[in-house]
Amino acid sequence: MNSNELRKLFLQFFAERGHVIKPSSSLIPDDATLLFTVAGMVPFKNYFLSKVPLTFTRAATSQKCIRTNDIDNVGRTRRHHTFFEMLGNFSFGDYFKEEAIKFHWEFLTEVVKIPKDRLYVTVYLEDNDAYDIWTQKMKIPADRIFRLGKDTNFWEMGTVGPCGYCSEIYYDFEGGKKDVVTGRDIETNDDRFLEVCNLVFTEFDKRADGTLGALKQKNIDTGMGLERLAAVSQGVFSNFETDLFMPMIKDVAEKAATVYGKDPKTDISLRVIADHARGVTFLIGDGVLPSNEGRGYILRRLIRRAVRHGRTLGFRETFLYKVVPVVLHMMGEAYPETAQRKDYITQIIKLEEEKFQETMDKGLEILNQEIEMLMKSKTAILPGEVAFKLYDTFGFPIEITEEILNEFSMSTDKVKFKECMETQRETAKKAWKGMSVDEHAVPEDVIKNLPVTKFTGYTGFSEDGCKVLAIVKGGKKIASAHDGDEVSILLDKTSFYGEGGGQMGDKGIITGPDVELEVIDTQKTDDRYIHRVKVIKGSVQEGNIVKTTVDMDKRSAIMKNHTGTHLLQAALRDILGSHVEQAGSYVGDDRLRFDFTHYAALSEHEVRLAEKMVNKWIQESVPVEVEVMSVEDAKNTGAMALFEEKYKGEVRVVSVGHISKELCAGTHLHNIGEIGLFKIVSSASTAAGIRRIEAITGDASYALVLENEGTIKELKTVFKTSDTNELKEKINKMLREFKELDKKVNEVKKAGMMKDVDEYIAQAKDVNGTKVITIRFTDADKEAVRALGDVLREKMKKTVIVIASTAGEKISFLAMVTDDITDKHDASKIVKRAAAICGGGGGGKKNMAEAGGKDASKIDEALLEVEKAVRG
């Protein structure tokens, strides 16, 4: 059976047994304790912990997973993978051990039709219930079931969370052999015995201190690796020989003009590439981008490791991105959301590949030289500084350096490497020092003791009757603040928006019977709004009742920019494609900045098109509607949400007619017509795969129009015209005239130099039979200097000519050696010696060379050096 069939059969089997079939969750879990989704149960963690109300008690999935604990082994064995698919069925307080066991036995033996005498079972040492179910109800002979310890038969998600005893089913590749099999064989002989599925009886919750608590209900979590199931079902020994990997292996092998199975070394590389191609495709598909930290680093490591193995296969150019369509051809049906992003994924990989290709050769060369030196000196440890240089300058993740060293039974000094990393981080941190210290921060215990602030600013700008709950200064709670003080104030309710979702915090005033406070900024921590204020008049104390009034002009400018950002995103998705996702944003009163995922720089045409589209919508005056609903409902309406943003409970869905629908907590206009003119002011790229557009709206864009108009008016006065076309013509004409004039000036300079040619010849010094001519100019044209050099060289024999000229701070040297003495003198060496005196360098050929310099006060000394050089 092919793997698409197996996946479908599994889900169908469990659907028929009352399970809700859920689509795979993202590889990025909504769980701060995990880097990636490592098992099918991860998205259901809160169901196991009874933290969410259950709307179903049975579920089944085919879940995308990534495990990164053993990347270096991937490719070297038949079974290690980074990315894999886990087929799983789950019960939340519904059925327990007996059904879980029955279901899997039935699926394996009756649907996939694996002969029973090829299967073995394990249970946890003390789990008599599971043992009895297997032996008495399922009639498994006692010599095919083993009680094993915690290492194999206790499953936990990570350091904390739901866990429990488990029972595993193993497949025997040498089934039918009449030898005696022991539990130890099962545990250790993975050439012969393959774990096909793991049934976890999830009844405990592991706490941070390592102890186990009982969960409220007994649950089931099962996992069956699709890759393994495919190997068993397709009768192949290695997962890589299944239809899940062979298409990529064949494709890459063909392009590398080799075949799989010919040479163990190239086979490893083919397997690495096939595995990593899947991993990187799905990681990027789920929103990860290459970087030097966290998930992004793992992604970078996988791309670069694959590229390095591409070298082994002989690829000199980018190749990995071309494997993406092969991956998606196989997997697109099961994971349509990833298939949709094909172009985006491809481009991101291509960019990262190109970057690494540029430096990899140099890095490999250095590493190979180091390895040779280590071999000669009979040492096996590469200095940490070298590993760091490879990382920092040539983009070699430390793990790649280690992997290469391993091939020569060498390693690196990781302690020193880490030290170098630390020093670099410290230096970077120092550069930022002073910027991150927030003296207005409100301590956590103050925050925790206050109720969540009620935000009333969606519907109005001001709010009466707000109670002062806390005043904080210098990290401490104080009772009151007075004239001139700068403090943070927390209220029970407020109309001030606290910075969040890219939207800056509101400014304005807070007034009370005896006080006026200027609000400089509003922040938000755990839904408590923190007003940073300056006491303008009077004093304020805890318990006072005050009125909040947001600066209306600023806030309406912010709302124009925020709604404008939504329109911009909609336009970009329309023009560039649905891979465009928000990667960051800033919505202020002055402008908006929108960072988004896209692989190429935007053309002028695309930028204008987006601007035009937004303005066209604005002119349609479409109303903006806001609805509050559950996250689940919001996602079902197709509202756009950020890749990694965590939305809790109720969310706001902001819709602009048919144009846009986004989950957003920001403040918006009633009608997009209020935006006025939407003007894009810049388009750039911030990181690989991320583009940035800045735009302005409302008063700001009107002000820009006025400013530009003013500039044009001024120019018209200067150029004495009232017509814009004539202005352009006049400017162009002036530029042309400037160019002409420039040429003429240079010709005059050149002529001036040439008339002195005979004088320069007459001044030639004889140095041991070679003539030396040195000349010095100020502000000379480069071409003129060159022409003079050529004339002198033509006229002279056995001569060395060096001309130094300055242009502002810059010095340039030109050295020429007549062809009859290039066997004795080298212009390149001479010019280097001269330039070195002025703190510069350069080079060229034996008969002609150029160099630069910095210190003009040493030119004469440099020219004397020429003579010394000739003297030898």
Ligand code: SER
């Ligand atoms: N969580 C278990 C595993 O990953 C079963 O799904 O093996």
